[in-house]
Amino acid sequence: MNAFETMAPADGLTRRRGLLVPALILLLVFAALPALLAGFDKGYFYQIANLALIFVLLSASMHLVTGVAGLLHLGHAAFYGVGAYTAALLTSKLGLGFTVTLPLSGLVAALVAFLVALPTMRLVSIYFAVATLAIGQMLYLVMLNWVDFTKGPNGIIVSKGFELFGFSLSGRLGAYYTVAAVVTLSVVAIGRLSHSYYGNALRSIREDDQCADAMGVSTVRLKMEAFTLSAFFAGIAGSLWAHMTGYISPGDFKFSESILILAMVVVGGLGSLPGAIIGALLLILLPEGLRALGDFRNIMVGLVMFLSILLLPKGLLGEVSALRLVRRQLGAAWRNTGKGEGIGWR
Amino acid sequence: MFDPYYLQQLAIGLSLGMTYALMAIGFTLIFGVLNVVNFAHGEVYTLGAFAGLVLISATAPPIVAVILGALAIGALAGFSLERLAFKPFRRFTDEASLKSRAMRESTLLSSLAVSIVVREALEIVFGSQMRSVPFEYLINTPVRVGPVILVTGDFIIFGVAAAMLIGLQFLLTRTRVGLAIRAVSNNPLGAKYVGIDTDRTIITTFVVGSMMGAAAGILMGLYYGAVFPAMGFTPGIKAFVAMVMGGLSSIPGAVICALILGISESMATTFVSSGWSDMVAYGFLILTLIFFPNGLFGARRERV
Numbered sequence: 034m035n036a037f038e039t040m041a042p043a044d045g046l047t048r049r050r051g052l053l054v055p056a057l058i059l060l061l062v063f064a065a066l067p068a069l070l071a072g073f074d075k076g077y078f079y080q081i082a083n084l085a086l087i088f089v090l091l092s093a094s095m096h097l098v099t100g101v102a103g104l105l106h107l108g109h110a111a112f113y114g115v116g117a118y119t120a121a122l123l124t125s126k127l128g129l130g131f132t133v134t135l136p137l138s139g140l141v142a143a144l145v146a147f148l149v150a151l152p153t154m155r156l157v158s159i160y161f162a163v164a165t166l167a168i169g170q171m172l173y174l175v176m177l178n179w180v181d182f183t184k185g186p187n188g189i190i191v192s193k194g195f196e197l198f199g200f201s202l203s204g205r206l207g208a209y210y211t212v213a214a215v216v217t218l219s220v221v222a223i224g225r226l227s228h229s230y231y232g233n234a235l236r237s238i239r240e241d242d243q244c245a246d247a248m249g250v251s252t253v254r255l256k257m258e259a260f261t262l263s264a265f266f267a268g269i270a271g272s273l274w275a276h277m278t279g280y281i282s283p284g285d286f287k288f289s290e291s292i293l294i295l296a297m298v299v300v301g302g303l304g305s306l307p308g309a310i311i312g313a314l315l316l317i318l319l320p321e322g323l324r325a326l327g328d329f330r331n332i333m334v335g336l337v338m339f340l341s342i343l344l345l346p347k348g349l350l351g352e353v354s355a356l357r358l359v360r361r362q363l364g365a366a367w368r369n370t371g372k373g374e375g376i377g378w379r
Numbered sequence: 380m381f382d383p384y385y386l387q388q389l390a391i392g393l394s395l396g397m398t399y400a401l402m403a404i405g406f407t408l409i410f411g412v413l414n415v416v417n418f419a420h421g422e423v424y425t426l427g428a429f430a431g432l433v434l435i436s437a438t439a440p441p442i443v444a445v446i447l448g449a450l451a452i453g454a455l456a457g458f459s460l461e462r463l464a465f466k467p468f469r470r471f472t473d474e475a476s477l478k479s480r481a482m483r484e485s486t487l488l489s490s491l492a493v494s495i496v497v498r499e500a501l502e503i504v505f506g507s508q509m510r511s512v513p514f515e516y517l518i519n520t521p522v523r524v525g526p527v528i529l530v531t532g533d534f535i536i537f538g539v540a541a542a543m544l545i546g547l548q549f550l551l552t553r554t555r556v557g558l559a560i561r562a563v564s565n566n567p568l569g570a571k572y573v574g575i576d577t578d579r580t581i582i583t584t585f586v587v588g589s590m591m592g593a594a595a596g597i598l599m600g601l602y603y604g605a606v607f608p609a610m611g612f613t614p615g616i617k618a619f620v621a622m623v624m625g626g627l628s629s630i631p632g633a634v635i636c637a638l639i640l641g642i643s644e645s646m647a648t649t650f651v652s653s654g655w656s657d658m659v660a661y662g663f664l665i666l667t668l669i670f671f672p673n674g675l676f677g678a679r680r681e682r683v
Contacts (some may be wrong), residue, residue, distance in 0.1 A: 105487075152669050159416060162487075164668050167661040170616070174661075283506055288612070292491060299488055308397055329503070335495030342489045350423040 062213050065204060079205045083277050085317040086216045087270050092297040092313035093223045094266035099295065100304040100352075101227045102259040103239025105162035108169020109294050112264040114176055116142040116271025120321030121189040121281050122176060122182075130196050135215065135272045142268025143261045144192070145172070150257045157242065169291055176283040188282030191275045212273050219266050224306055229358055235259055236304070296338040302348020305355030311347065388645045391461035391636065394533045394602065396641020397540035401595035402618030403625070403633040405588030411564030411628050412584045418456025419464065419494035420592055423456050427593025428600035429501060435516055442516065446539065453593025457585040464489040465581075474618055509605040518601045520588040532602040538599060543591055544634065550587065551572060551630075553616045560584050560676025564628065613657070617644075621663045636675060639663075 070078055095109050116138035123137060153164040176183050183189070194203025195211040202211050204350045226232055237245040240250050246252045275281050293316065301312025315333060322332055341348065350358075402424060409417045430452035431445045440448075468486045516530035550555035559580045562570040571577050595614065600606045621640055626630030640660055647656045667675065 153665070156668060156672070159670055160623075160672065164665060166616070167620075167664045171658060171661045171665075174655065174658055178652070184423075244431070292495070295488070296492075331499040332496055332503070335492045335499060337494065339464075339489055339492035342485050342492065348483060 052197075055265060056268075057143075059217070062217060066213075071191050071206060073243075078367070079209055080218045081207060081318070081321055083212045083273075085314055086114065087214050087273050088297065088313040089276070089310050090216045090219050090270040090273070091267060091294050092301070092309040093220050094263040094270070095298050096306055096309035097223055097227055097235075097266075098210050098259050098263040098303075099231055099298055100306075100309060101239065102235040102256060103304075104256060104260070105165075106260075106263070107288075107291055107295070108165040108172070109165075109263070110268055110288070110290035111148055111169035111172035112142045112267040113173060113271045113274070113290070114283070115145050116268025116279075117275040117281045117286070118176060118183060118189070118271070119192045120272035120275040124193050124275075125189055129270075130193055131202075131211075131276050132197060134276070135269060138272035138275075139265045139268040140270065143265035146264030147261045150260045154253055154256045154260065158186070164289075167269050170288065172285055173283060176286065183283075186283060187282055191279050191281065191373065192281070193276065194284055195276055208277060212277060214271065215273060218270055219295075220306075220310070223266060224359070227306055228356070239304075245323065291339050293334070296334065298337035300338060300341045300348060302351045302355060303347075305348060305350050305354050307358060308348050308350035308352075315349075384649070385646070386527045386650055387529070389642060390527060390529050390533050392425045392642035392645030393638065394536040395623045395645055396638035397536050399614060399617050399621055399641050399676040400634040400637035401540055401543060401591045402614055403621040403637045404630055405592040406618055406622045407625070407628065407630050408560070408564075408584050410622065412560060412567070412581050413465065413486070415465070415492075417460070417465075417585075417588075418490040418615075418617070419460055419497065419609030420488060420588075420618070422494045422497040423453055423460070423589045424596035424599075424612070424614055425501065425606075425611035426456050427596030428496070428606045428610060429505065430514060430593070431597035431600055432510060432606045436601075439513075442518075442535075442601075445516070445601075446594065449593045449597035453590040453596075454586045455668040456593065457587075457589025458582060460490070460493060460589065461582050461585040461605060464493045465585075466578075474630040486653075498608050498611075503606065507664070508606055509550050509607045512604045512606065513600055516601055516602045520606070530602075534597050536602065539594060543594060544630050547591070547630075549585070549664050556580075556583055560587075610644075620660045623664060624667045624671075624674050624675055627675065629676045630673060632676025 054191070060111070068083065070082060070085075087234040091109065091113055095106060098104050119138040120131075120134040123134045129137075149168050153161070153168070156164050177185055182211050194201065195208050196202055202208060227235070234245070234250050234255055237248070237250055238255060242252050271286075274285070294313075297311050297312035297316050299312070300315060301308030301310070317335065319337065320331070320334060323329070402420065405420055405423070406417065409420075431449045434445050434448045465486050468489060480644075486680070491612035505667075518535050519530040522529050522531060522534070524588060551561060559570070559575045560583065562573070562575055563577050563580045563584075567577055570580070592642040596611065599614070600610075617640055618637065622633050624636035625634075640663065643663070644656050644659050647659045651658075
């Protein structure tokens with residue numbers, strides 16, 4: 034009998050409840066929202082919905098590295114940009130479709146992240162934050178100034194919309210379903226990563242990396258893995274963005290975007306995946322809802338961030354309550370299989 | 380090698396480096412007393428420049444008054460910044476929470492949030508476009524020195540920066556206020572125990588640091604003749620780089636590294652287009668972090 038069993042008993046009730054909330058969320062994302070969108074039938078609403086979903090993925094991927102592993106990452110938007118540019122260049126130069134560019138964008142972003150992580154992952158705390166800031170700015174400068182390759186500030190037109198093995202999904206509803214499906218799958222993957230023994234190892238780095246090191250957790254390797262994985266998902270988000278808007282330019286991937294993603298994770302609650310999702314929805318939908326305020330909506334982003342740090346230091350949905358929610362309601366509780374496997378690396 | 384062109388680039392690099400140095404000192408002082416990074420420092424630079432611009436368009440005073448006005452606004456900005464973004468997160472003063480990561484990160488993010496609000500507010504009031512400084516205030520009258528053509532701005536920036544550096548050195552080493560600042564940055568808790576008002580010292584540090592940042596802003600605004608709400612971002616990052624290169628807590632180190640940065644950047648523009656010259660600073664930063672993690676001039680640190 035281990036401690037986790039008493040925390041979340043794996044009886045029939047929990048298991049059934051564990052299916053209810055995911056089913057409701059899926060119903061909302063794949064049936065209710067598209068029905069609403071189709072009811073209004075305005076391109077603008079589709080744009081907002083897709084944008085919000087893409088930022089949910091970005092925020093979730095940053096949650097993995099900043100929330101769970103506790104590494105302050107100030108250059109996340111650059112990897113999002115690497116993914117978007119990979120998709121755009123593959124489409125415009127080689128004429129490849131979305132089915133091919135989606136995984137490739139993620140892989141290229143992950144590869145770039147892995148290469149820059151090799152020398153810098155040994156740094157801790159503020160030094161790490163500074164290094165990621167510099168890396169992000171360097172990647173941004175490459176996008177901006179390597180005019181022969183990236184067309185610089187003019188940006189690239191992405192001529193192809195979404196498709197799946199040749200079937201075009203570039204209609205409004207098709208695009209929404211593609212984005213929603215990719216984002217949902219990725220968020221589930223990130224959720225499985227952060228609510229597992231693997232996620233706990235990352236949390237141990239955040240709490241005390243020297244102690245974790247002494248306990249036999251390979252901190253440098255885990256940091257690199259978390260960094261690379263988060264860049265992979267950021268690259269996926271970039272590919273979605275490129276195919277969704279049909280036009281990308283370096284301005285979409287500058288420092289302020291990194292800060293916006295960071296603000297989402299912080300407002301939602303560091304270390305909490307549901308919080309990161311709520312934060313992303315809040316910071317994308319709130320400025321759109323406040324469109325009537327005109328120029329003041331950007332100030333609102335700063336104010337929301339400031340007030341939430343001041344008044345809700347744990348975020349809208351703090352880590353502890355988020356963990357409880359995920360374990361109880363989303364069926365992610367650890368279950369002892371009874372085969373004597375015990376606690377360990379999976 | 381003795382092409383006068385290089386000498387000219389060297390002079391431009393020195394003026395650039397001097398403004399970075401003024402900014403970097405603000406960063407270093409604040410990092411010294413609070414052990415946190417003040418991300419709103421770039422906005423103090425912008426505020427200084429805008430204060431000068433408003434003064435010029437309102438009353439057209441002599442240039443000395445413009446700089447003094449910018450300094451006053453800088454001091455005010457530093458004071459309110461500390462009260463708004465840093466004081467509320469210092470509720471607990473025991474050693475554990477002073478060193479805790481959560482404290483450090485919440486002030487980092489709160490200063491970031493304040494900087495967003497300030498920048499957007501400036502954009503609403505003044506518009507996001509560049510605003511040009513009236514012609515008679517521009518400090519770019521050419522002056523011929525031997526084979527090199529300099530502008531008056533190079534001398535003014537060098538003079539003002541040197542005066543402020545000497546003033547800072549005097550303040551830090553010859554006055555009780557400076558002694559308090561050094562004591563707090565050495566050991567905040569110890570300083571408190573011997574009767575130093577740490578809260579007031581922290582505010583003084585913010586005021587002094589922000590005055591230097593605002594001075595850099597107005598000088599650069601007059602030098603280039605353009606003032607805009609996002610102007611503080613790049614110098615802010617450069618100054619930050621200089622601080623890290625100098626070893627985070629060493630003022631002479633930060634000044635030397637800021638000069639190195641300024642000079643290498645202006646030299647780089649002779650070989651590559653100006654868009655790529657920012658790469659120099661970031662490259663320096665990464666190389667420093669990898670090979671000299673204690674900074675070039677910093678004291679030994681336990682962990683990096």
